[in-house]
Amino acid sequence: MEKLIIVQNLNLVYSDGVESLIDVNLDIIANSVNVFFGPAGGGKSSLLRAFNRLNDLADVARISGRILFHEMDILDPTTDVIELRRRIGMVFSRPVPLPLTVYENISYGLKLAGERRKSRLDEAVEDALRLAVLWDEVHDRLNDPAYSLSGGQQQRLCLARVLALKPDVVMLDEPTSALDPVSTARIEGLLLDLRERFTLIVVPHNVQQAARIADYAGFFLQGRLVEYAAGKELFLNPKLKDTQDYVTGRFG
Amino acid sequence: MDRSNHIATVRRIEWIGTNLLRLITLLTALPVIGVILYIFARGMPAISLEFLTQMPREGMRAGGILPTIIGTFYLTLGTAIFSVPLGVAAGIYIAEYAPDNQLTRLIRIAIINLAGIPSVVYGLFGLGLFVLFLGFGTSILAASLTLSIMTLPVIISTTEEALRSVPNAFRVVSLSMGGTRWQTTWRITLPQALPGVITGIILGLERAAGETAPILFTGAAFFLPRLPHSPLDATMALPYHIYVISTSVPGMPVQIQYGTVLVLLIFVLGMNLIATLIRNRARARRQW
Numbered sequence: 001m002e003k004l005i006i007v008q009n010l011n012l013v014y015s016d017g018v019e020s021l022i023d024v025n026l027d028i029i030a031n032s033v034n035v036f037f038g039p040a041g042g043g044k045s046s047l048l049r050a051f052n053r054l055n056d057l058a059d060v061a062r063i064s065g066r067i068l069f070h071e072m073d074i075l076d077p078t079t080d081v082i083e084l085r086r087r088i089g090m091v092f093s094r095p096v097p098l099p100l101t102v103y104e105n106i107s108y109g110l111k112l113a114g115e116r117r118k119s120r121l122d123e124a125v126e127d128a129l130r131l132a133v134l135w136d137e138v139h140d141r142l143n144d145p146a147y148s149l150s151g152g153q154q155q156r157l158c159l160a161r162v163l164a165l166k167p168d169v170v171m172l173d174e175p176t177s178a179l180d181p182v183s184t185a186r187i188e189g190l191l192l193d194l195r196e197r198f199t200l201i202v203v204p205h206n207v208q209q210a211a212r213i214a215d216y217a218g219f220f221l222q223g224r225l226v227e228y229a230a231g232k233e234l235f236l237n238p239k240l241k242d243t244q245d246y247v248t249g250r251f252g
Numbered sequence: 253m254d255r256s257n258h259i260a261t262v263r264r265i266e267w268i269g270t271n272l273l274r275l276i277t278l279l280t281a282l283p284v285i286g287v288i289l290y291i292f293a294r295g296m297p298a299i300s301l302e303f304l305t306q307m308p309r310e311g312m313r314a315g316g317i318l319p320t321i322i323g324t325f326y327l328t329l330g331t332a333i334f335s336v337p338l339g340v341a342a343g344i345y346i347a348e349y350a351p352d353n354q355l356t357r358l359i360r361i362a363i364i365n366l367a368g369i370p371s372v373v374y375g376l377f378g379l380g381l382f383v384l385f386l387g388f389g390t391s392i393l394a395a396s397l398t399l400s401i402m403t404l405p406v407i408i409s410t411t412e413e414a415l416r417s418v419p420n421a422f423r424v425v426s427l428s429m430g431g432t433r434w435q436t437t438w439r440i441t442l443p444q445a446l447p448g449v450i451t452g453i454i455l456g457l458e459r460a461a462g463e464t465a466p467i468l469f470t471g472a473a474f475f476l477p478r479l480p481h482s483p484l485d486a487t488m489a490l491p492y493h494i495y496v497i498s499t500s501v502p503g504m505p506v507q508i509q510y511g512t513v514l515v516l517l518i519f520v521l522g523m524n525l526i527a528t529l530i531r532n533r534a535r536a537r538r539q540w
Contacts, residue, residue, distance in 0.1 A: 054424070054428055082432065085428055085429060089429065090428045092421070092424070092425070096425050098422060098426070098440055099539050099540060100440075108426075108429060109429040109430060112426075112430055113430065147539040147540070158425075162429070165429065
């Protein structure tokens with residue numbers, strides 16, 4: 001049970017005054033599916049975007065606390081964000097293929113990192129597509145525009161694109177919210193398989209999904225981490241009333 | 253009963269409204285089509301290989317208009333050399349890099365206002381700065397620089413607009429994968445915006461090619477017996493030549509006047525056509 005990321009007293013306020021994260025303390029456990037769930041506006045996405053400093057692009061008025069990742073303090077202004085983002089990859093809620101070919105999408109991150117050798121790129125593209133269980137479907141369409149793939153394929157492409165960088169952590173923010181049930185099931189199965197090689201942080205798009213995939217689950221409500229537990233504990237025996245109400249579908 | 257009456261009335265108003273708007277739109281297109289047809293009809297008889305490739309003779313009352321075509325080509329090229337890199341660079345900075353603060357807003361307002369300045373003011377500014385102060389003399393260089401300043405706001409604004417029309421999700425994805433802003437711009441945003449940028453460049457240059465006032469004091473010559481040999485030579489140019497042969501040459505054959513206007517019109521419409529083709533092609537290929 002190795003702690004890969006340690007969050008200490010994290011507070012985040014947007015410039016419109018909204019307190020998005022309040023006193024969050026939390027560990028991300030390596031080689032597990034770490035799930036954050038709860039109603040919209042609870043702070044889940046803000047937390048993900050703190051991990052890869054994507055919040056730098058948003059209107060953040062104040063952020064305090066510490067996020068430790070290996071030897072790095074993520075929030076330290078001198079932290080190399082480029083290096084950080086290569087190690088903590090992210091998949092977004094709607095599949096966003098870059099307007100390039102399938103091959104170029106997967107090799108994009110490596111090219112950014114300066115890899116030019118064709119053989120290395122070919123190898124990395126195939127590995128990543130196999131990891132995302134997309135290779136068999138697209139191996140003969142590598143030079144087609146990524147937009148020609150179906151929605152479910154596009155999302156696995158986005159996952160493969162992140163995996164190609166061999167990150168330590170893969171974050172997925174409601175990765176199945178734009179997908180049909182079959183594609184959703186494939187992605188969920190995939191995440192469980194990927195645990196062996198990566199640490200996953202997932203914001204699921206509903207409670208059922210959270211319960212299906214969570215190794216560790218945190219329930220977020222209005223910026224606070226209300227309850228946190230290992231395994232299915234949070235869904236079977238929630239300790240707090242808020243959690244219980246949300247898990248049983250009484251609100252949210 | 254009352255209800256069906258109402259529906260009939262609404263239908264009638266809809267019919268009248270639609271056709272009225274259609275008629276008005278046709279009327280606005282009429283002058284443009286009229287001008288083009290008229291110029292073509294009157295100018296075509298003047299067009300010949302000799303007209304396009306020979307020097308003027310007999311005090312410009314005969315022969316060709318080669319030096320004016322070459323001159324306008326040089327001026328457009330010179331304008332492109334200065335205004336395209338500067339304009340595109342500034343547009344990229346404003347769209348992709350500039351923080352949203354007081355200074356950026358001031359720069360943007362300055363650029364917008366630059367586009368509203370009358371062209372003769374640019375001409376006088378160019379005379380003061382390039383011709384006299386910097387000592388370039390009445391030359392292709394001075395005129396190109398003057399036209400460049402006039403063209404810059406068009407190129408900057410269209411570049412900025414084209415970049416902003418690229419979905420932000422692409423930037424976020426690229427940055428989230430460890431891309432720098434420059435890598436993101438160079439590999440994703442700029443290529444996607446390129447058709448819009450090129451269209452803006454062409455439209456800006458097209459305006460520069462047709463302008464008279466900015467080159468009047470800075471580079472255009474009434475008549476030159478030979479073609480320009482260096483950027484520091486003055487040159488004849490189509491728009492100014494049209495002004496000259498319409499006002500200052502007694503006994504000018506009307507056919508040559510219309511022919512010259514037609515050549516300028518084709519030059520400008522040709523650029524417009526290229527811009528339209530690029531835009532349509534890009535639109536058909538766009539995936540998002």
